[in-house]
Amino acid sequence: MNLRRWIAVAAVLLLIPSALPAADPWLTVEGGDGPGKGKHVVLVSGDEEYRSEETLTQLAKILAKHHGFTCTVLFAIDPTDGTINPNVTDNIPGLEKLKTADLMVIFLRWRTLPDEQLKHIIDYVEAGKPVVGLRTSTHAVKPGRKGPYAKYTSDSKVPGYEGGFGKQVLGETWVNHHGKHGTEGTRGIVAPGQEKHPILRGIEPGSIFGPTDVYEVRIPLPEGSAALVLGEVTETLKPDSKPVTDTRMRNKKEIKLNDPMMPVAWTKMYKSESGKSARVFTTTMGASRDFAHEGTRRMLVNGCYWALEMEDRIPAKSNVSLVGEFRPSPFRNNGFKKGVKPEDLK
Numbered sequence: 001m002n003l004r005r006w007i008a009v010a011a012v013l014l015l016i017p018s019a020l021p022a023a024d025p026w027l028t029v030e031g032g033d034g035p036g037k038g039k040h041v042v043l044v045s046g047d048e049e050y051r052s053e054e055t056l057t058q059l060a061k062i063l064a065k066h067h068g069f070t071c072t073v074l075f076a077i078d079p080t081d082g083t084i085n086p087n088v089t090d091n092i093p094g095l096e097k098l099k100t101a102d103l104m105v106i107f108l109r110w111r112t113l114p115d116e117q118l119k120h121i122i123d124y125v126e127a128g129k130p131v132v133g134l135r136t137s138t139h140a141v142k143p144g145r146k147g148p149y150a151k152y153t154s155d156s157k158v159p160g161y162e163g164g165f166g167k168q169v170l171g172e173t174w175v176n177h178h179g180k181h182g183t184e185g186t187r188g189i190v191a192p193g194q195e196k197h198p199i200l201r202g203i204e205p206g207s208i209f210g211p212t213d214v215y216e217v218r219i220p221l222p223e224g225s226a227a228l229v230l231g232e233v234t235e236t237l238k239p240d241s242k243p244v245t246d247t248r249m250r251n252k253k254e255i256k257l258n259d260p261m262m263p264v265a266w267t268k269m270y271k272s273e274s275g276k277s278a279r280v281f282t283t284t285m286g287a288s289r290d291f292a293h294e295g296t297r298r299m300l301v302n303g304c305y306w307a308l309e310m311e312d313r314i315p316a317k318s319n320v321s322l323v324g325e326f327r328p329s330p331f332r333n334n335g336f337k338k339g340v341k342p343e344d345l346k
Contacts, residue, residue: 023343025082026094027073029060034068035313041069041304042101044121046076047109047136048086050212050331054288055134056107057345059300061323067301072097075342076111084340089113095120103308104129107286109136110154118149125169128276130307132300134286135212138166139174170282171225171268172217178262179213179233185241186210186264186285187232188295194228199267199281199302202317207295208265208285211237212331215284217262224269229299231264231284233257239293265299267306279307288328294320 031037043060045052053075060071074094078085089112098104098120106121113121118141125131133140139154141164150156154173156164166173179186188208190200214231221227234241244257265283272278281303290296297320305314329335 023082023341024094025077025342026075026097027057027060027342027345029064029071029073031064031068031070034066035305035310036063036067036069039069039102039308040100041071041103041105042097043071043073043105043107044092044095045073045107046086046089046092046111047107049109049333049335050107050135050287051289051329051336052107052109052134052136052286053084053086053336054326054328055286055291056105058288058291058322058326059105059297062297062301062320063304065323066319066321069304072101073342073345077342082341083338084336084342086336087334092117098124101129103132103304105132105134105304106137106140107134108140110139110142112142112144115143115147115149118143118152122149122152125165125270125278126272126274126276128270128272128274128278130279130309131169131270131281132303132307133170133280133282134300135215135284136174137282138170138172138215138284140165167222169270170280171222171266172282172284175216175218177213178216178231178257179244181213183237184213184244185234185237185239186212186214186290187234187239187241187243188229188264188285188299189232189261191227191230191263194226197228198311198314199228199265199299199306201302201314203295203298203302206239207293208299209239209293210285210287210290210296212285212287212290214257214262214264217264217284219260219263221263221266222268225266226268227263227266229263229265229283230261232261265303279309281307287331289331292326292328
């Protein structure tokens with residue numbers, strides 16, 4: 001073939017679309033050696049404010065590199081360009097991976113997912129499989145008043161399923177902010193009698209901290225639940241901040257924010273409609289800036305072990321060193337990093 005024909009063929013080939021497959025709209029981090037080898041954790045992100053996409057990506061890398069779990073992180077994806085966009089509330093590709101997951105870690109906020117996507121979350125829960133829920137997952141989904149999953153909405157009034165997914169599965173639905181949002185932080189205090197609980201193993205006093213405020217939780221927690229960590233409201237967003245001591249009006253009553261303190265982490269047993277039971281660990285902490293604190297990371301990693309009934313494998317001090325670059329963004333609406341695709345996070 002002469003040079004002229006080679007040039008003509010090359011020009012035609014340039015016009016043919018690439019046959020390479022498109023990148024997956026999720027992130028998979030293969031596990032190495034460790035106690036979690038052979039276990040698959042699916043982490044489901046999607047909230048507009050607290051940067052769940054950052055927290056769960058870093059948690060997945062820690063669980064994979066230091067503990068051996070293979071992790072898949074799912075994201076709210078903009079279907080027009082394939083980027084991670086938490087403002088898109090109705091699209092989380094890859095939820096079918098929950099069919100083979102050993103553990104679901106969920107960090108969602110009022111997602112309006114189509115039934116065919118939400119079905120995978122509900123099927124997983126009703127199969128009696130373990131769950132770890134973070135922060136706004138108390139009000140994870142908002143399917144509306146009609147349809148097969150209406151009772152799972154956060155303000156459900158369905159008899160026997162009041163409070164929806166959050167209340168029934170995790171132990172609480174959305175109530176209110178307890179501390180001042182954006183100005184008062186959360187210091188984790190071990191609940192009396194829980195000092196030796198496996199989830200708290202290796203956690204130094206005062207090391208559970210987050211600049212996100214304490215959420216209000218109705219006390220007592222549901223039957224079958226146990227508070228592990230209480231949230232001390234702090235005057236500022238700094239770890240060495242003093243606890244708030246003033247009184248405030250709440251529901252026409254004068255209260256002290258730190259007396260009693262609200263639970264910010266607890267365990268629960270969930271019994272599905274089919275009668276199957278599963279372990280659940282819930283924390284109202286978990287924003288990406290909370291996750292920058294070692295004690296908060298260790299609580300979440302240990303919580304994954306416990307949910308999987310692997311508490312005997314939790315080390316005396318689990319390795320929660322950050323993997324790669326982790327620069328958590330401030331929590332605020334529309335504060336996500338624009339133009340990022342899951343493949344960029346490998």
